Amino acid sequence: GDSVTQMEGPVTLSEEAFLTINCTYTATGYPSLFWYVQYPGEGLQLLLKATKADDKGSNKGFEATYRKETTSFHLEKGSVQVSDSAVYFCALSHMNTGFQKLVFGTGTRLLVSP
Amino acid sequence: GAVVSQHPSRVICKSGTSVKIECRSLDFQATTMFWYRQFPKQSLMLMATSNEGSKATYEQGVEKDKFLINHASLTLSTLTVTSAHPEDSSFYICSASEGWGSYNEQFFGPGTRLTVL
Numbered sequence: 001g002d003s004v005t006q007m008e009g010p011v012t013l014s015e016e017a018f019l020t021i022n023c024t025y026t027a028t029g030y031p032s033l034f035w036y037v038q039y040p041g042e043g044l045q046l047l048l049k050a051t052k053a054d055d056k057g058s059n060k061g062f063e064a065t066y067r068k069e070t071t072s073f074h075l076e077k078g079s080v081q082v083s084d085s086a087v088y089f090c091a092l093s094h095m096n097t098g099f100q101k102l103v104f105g106t107g108t109r110l111l112v113s114p
Numbered sequence: 115g116a117v118v119s120q121h122p123s124r125v126i127c128k129s130g131t132s133v134k135i136e137c138r139s140l141d142f143q144a145t146t147m148f149w150y151r152q153f154p155k156q157s158l159m160l161m162a163t164s165n166e167g168s169k170a171t172y173e174q175g176v177e178k179d180k181f182l183i184n185h186a187s188l189t190l191s192t193l194t195v196t197s198a199h200p201e202d203s204s205f206y207i208c209s210a211s212e213g214w215g216s217y218n219e220q221f222f223g224p225g226t227r228l229t230v231l
Contacts, residue, residue, distance in 0.1 A: 004157070036222075043118060043207070043222035044158075089157070100146065100211070102220065104157040 002027040006090050006105035013080055013112050021075040021108045023064075023090035031092040033057075033066055033073040034102070038087045047075075047088070085112045116142045118210050120223035127198055128231055135193045135226045137208030143188040144210035148220060149181075152205040164191055198230045 007022040025031065032051045036044040048057030053068035062077045073090060090105040117140040127133050137147060146165050150158040164170035164185035172178050180202075182194040191210075195202050205227050209220040 041224060043224045044209075045222070046219055100148075100163065100218075101160060102148075102158075103160075106155060106157045 002031065002092060002094065002103045004090050004092055004103055004105035006088075006108050008106075009087075009109040011108060011110050013110070015082055015112055015114050016079045017112075019075070019077040019080045019084075019110065021088055021090075021110070023073045023075065023105060025071050025073065025090075025092050027071075027092055027094065027103075029094070030068075031094050033064070034091045034093070035062070035064055035073070035075050036089040036091060036104075038089065038107070040086070044089060080110070080112045082112045082114055085110055116140075116210075116212075116221040118144075118208065118221045118223040120206075120208055120226050122226060123224065124227045124229075126229045126231065129199050130197055132194055132196045133198055133228060135195075135206055135208075135228075137191045137193070137210070137223055139189045139210045139221070142210075142212055142221075144191070144212065145188065146211045146218070147185055147191040148209045148211075149183060149191075149193050150207040150209070152207060152225070158207060161193075195228065198228070200230045203228055203230045 003026045005024050034049045035047040037047045038044045048059040050057040050066035056065045064075045087107045087109045089107045091102045119138045121136045149161045152158045161176045162170045162172045170183040185191040207225040209222040211218040211220045
């Protein structure tokens with residue numbers, strides 16, 4: 001079945017450091033790929049998405065590129081801020097479920113210190 | 115963005131009792147609602163999908179009689195954990211979307227922490 005693998009956290013960075021959170025997936029065909037973010041005490045929020053190979057999703061300085069050849073969707077940000085501290089989830093969905101069923105990775109906690 | 119609330123945020127109950135968790139879409143009509151379960155350091159696992167006015171569709175391995183889902187209106191879905199036991203202790207998260215078919219963004223609630231003693 002479909003699955004998503006994320007790097008284990010926590011990832012601890014200083015403010016203005018470069019961020020990479022790795023995500024790889026296993027799925028048949030061409031799933032849509034997502035990054036969700038969960039701030040403390042809040043629900044998951046969609047951060048960015050990509051629906052086909054080589055698409056780049058971007059939002060709030062975060063970027064991720066859909067790499068079909070490496071089945072990856074790594075999240076990057078050039079300069080993190082303290083306010084980026086949160087848990088980040090990589091996820092996929094498939095046309096054969098009407099794109100409704102989301103399969104999540106385990107989440108990666110990011111801690112940014114001043 | 116759209117807001118989804120859950121109530122209660124935390125609940126502690128005795129083994130054998132039933133617990134109801136509410137999920138509400140506050141500023142949009144939720145055609146479809148989803149219930150997830152999350153164990154510590156594990157990903158969110160989809161339990162069931164419900165469309166307003168229809169019976170919920172449960173994922174394989176989820177007991178329908180233990181986890182009762184009702185989606186009676188376009189703004190409210192409830193999850194009832196019946197005869198709860200300590201192994202049902204978990205973090206339950208709902209989400210809601212406005213459509214079905216092509217991709218419709220899911221908006222997530224903040225979750226409910228259930229502890230069964």
